[in-house]
Amino acid sequence: MNKYTSLLGAEQRSKTMYHPKEQILNILTYILLLIVAVCATVLLCDLSSQRDGFFYSKKDSAVLDLSISHTQEVLLRPDTEHRGQNVNCTFWDCLNIYKCEHDTLKVYIYPLQEFVDEKTDKVASTLSSEYFQILEAVHKSRYYTSNPNEACLFLPSLDLLNQDVFDKHLAGPALASLNFWDRGENHLIFNMLPGSAPNYNSILDVNIDNAIVLGGGFDSWTYRPGFDVSIPVWSPLVHQTNLLPIHAAAHRKYLLVSAQLNLLPQNLRTLTDLTAKNTEQILMLGLCDNKDLKSRCTLAKPNQKRLEYPRVLGRGKFCFLGRSLRVGQPDLVEIMSQGCIPVIAIDNYVLPFEDVIDWSLTAVRVRESELHSVMRKLEAISNVKVVEMQKQVQWLYSNYFKDLKTMTITALEILESRIFPLLARSSRQWNVVNKNSHSTFNPLFLTSLAPKSQGFTAVILTYDRVESLFLLIQKLAVVPSLQSILVIWNNQKKMPPHLSTFPTISKPLKIIQTRENKLSNRFYPYPEIETEAILTIDDDIIMLTSDELDFGYEVWREFPDHIVGFPSRIHVWDNATMRWHYESEWTNQISMVLTGAAFHHKYWSHMYTYAMPGDIKHWVDDHMNCEDIAMNFLVANITNNPPIKVTPRKKFKCPECTNTEMLSADLNHMRERSACIDRFSKIYGRMPLRTVEFRADPVLFRDNFPDKLKRYNDIGSL
Secondary structure: OOOOOOOOOOOOOOOOOHHHHHHHHHHHHHHHHHHEEEHHOOOEEEOOOOOOOOOOOOOOOOOOOOOOOEEEEEEOOOOOOOOOOOOOOOOOOOOOOHHOOOOOOOOEEOEEEEEEEOOOOOOOOOHHHHHHHHHHHHOOOOOEOHHHHOOOOOOOOOOEEEOOOHHHHHHHHHOOOOOOHHHOOOOOEEEEOOOOOOOOOOOOOOOOEEOOEEEEOOOOOOOOOOEEEEOOOOHHHHOOOOOOOOOOHHOOOOEEEEEEOOOHHHHHHHHHHHHHHHHEEEEEOOOOOOOOOOEEEOOOOOOEEEEEEOOOHHHHEEEEEOOOOOOOOHHHHHHHHOOOOOEEEOOOOOOOOOOOOHHHOEEOOOHHHOOOOOOOOOOOOOOHHHHHHHHHHHHHHHHHHHHHHHHHHHHHHHHHHHHHHHOOOOOHHOOOOOOOOOOOHHHHOOOOOOOOOOEEEEEEEOOOOHHHHHHHHHHHHHOOOOOEEEEEEOOOOOOOOHHOOOOOOOOOHHHHHOOOHHHHHHHHHOOOOOEEEEEEEEEOOOOOOHHHHHHHHHHHHOOOOEEEOEEEEEEEEOOOOOOOEEEEOOOOOEEOOOOOOEEEEEEEEEHHHHOOOHHHHOOOOOOHHHHHHHHHHHHHHHHHOOEEOOOOOOOOOOOOHHHHHOOOHOOOHHHHHHHHHHHHHHOOOOOOOOEOOOOOOOOOOOOEEEEEHOOOOOOOOO
């Protein structure tokens, strides 16, 4: 068995003394076993399963420039008891944090050992070149320590990457024999292909007890959040193919390319039907007759064309990744290597590095049950968004996916950020595109604190409630952080009052009469808006005080990528109707802040007007409803953040307005809002709204202190 001992620099000793003749025979036997092992492990790809048992190639040690020396032989008895992993492990239960005494993460690598069945001489596992690269990456990184006493985490040299090629009955005893194993506490297990035939479940079928799994095949049932790390399934084809420069999205011929092998029959049928209906937009490929994984062929047998893989993925703007026997597939890395945007139709797949990577900026997720509508979903994505996502794919690939070393260091950094949170990168740092990139600016990466000097622009949407409008303008004018007021007159049948009749205020005021009566007019990016912050407010919201509005702006300055406002709502799932329901009752949770009185960044006005998915904007304008829900969906889908409600006030009814004047007085209005949530969630392909039990209040406003010590005194209770 070939072992790469020079990497670890560990002292190697043989357990048994041999006679010189016996040593010669054993050396010859070793060489023979080495040749057999190298030849056998090259053939790990089982073409009958077509990529679900994707091979990991083995390389001769001379190619890797490493010396050969004897390793310590450990005799084992196969496992008779099957425990698997502790499914209840959490960061607090199964990780001994007291071993992590240094300011940075330290990882100890066990010396290379040969684990052998004492009766049959069967070897537990063969060291693959892929796992050797992982060990080498750790050894050459800042995380490595040769002293186990100062290590926080321990990495076995036992290769468990591919469950198809190691003996699960010997792997458990091999791990248990390690000096510091202690039922897997603080140990790392790398595994990319879990499970075995015929079920191929997403869990490593080895007694690993409390070890942390860095796995490439997690689903939501097997992943232990905050404990395990989801990693990519590596593809050797990425480095074996001479890749051409990646084409921009505008120069790609096909909207969708599907080249994945061994898709589940149901998904395969759906894609085949879609291809027949969209021959100019979909390129569907399969395995060629010679079963060469470096090429794909078109499905039409008489005129079958052979195309180089994975380069052919560069012909599509989007590339399909669906469910197969195993959840994790090397296709994801291959897709990203070609700058293609992944379309992922695996409902419960825990994507690689999901703890830190915002996949909503990079990929499109589609419910498996809604795969038939994937083309409609992709066609609704604007060209600007496609370019932005493509650049994000390229950036993520080059920073986290391009080789095994990069993947390994990324996984260790995620673990380090959990153990030493003060060293953790922010979401912006994990996801921001290189500054030299010309990607579209995204508010997820706004500065952490907006400038106070700019203030905010109040955008008032009104129809003909002049008395209420004038009263609101007077109240807004005394807010210290207000810069200007923009009145959007949404009545085409009646001219707005002359500017001379408006209240005299010290802040700039302008009136814009719209061409059509649309609720979306409140979100149009008017050139008159010069501030980053916009307060959208209805003309009947006259109960908010100056302190409440000023405090709301201060909260927005700290969270400029959130919607920050006053009236809040919640979405709930109705098990009786199997639909989403809009709820306006007071609860402990919120998931929406209504834009009838809310602050948002002006970027969201651009996104709402020019990049709203599907037909949401037109539907809102046609039905005169749900523009606030649409804005909450838009922001939550991009940022994955909930809105922020400020101050305790809950009642926002205008006492001077009659019920017949308000849109929300109609019973159908509430029914439509529930239907809106259902409709929007289908267009987005998921439910982006985030529920939170949180409200921002001034620190001292309820404390028994003199008013002169409080900054905000006039805060309403209801």
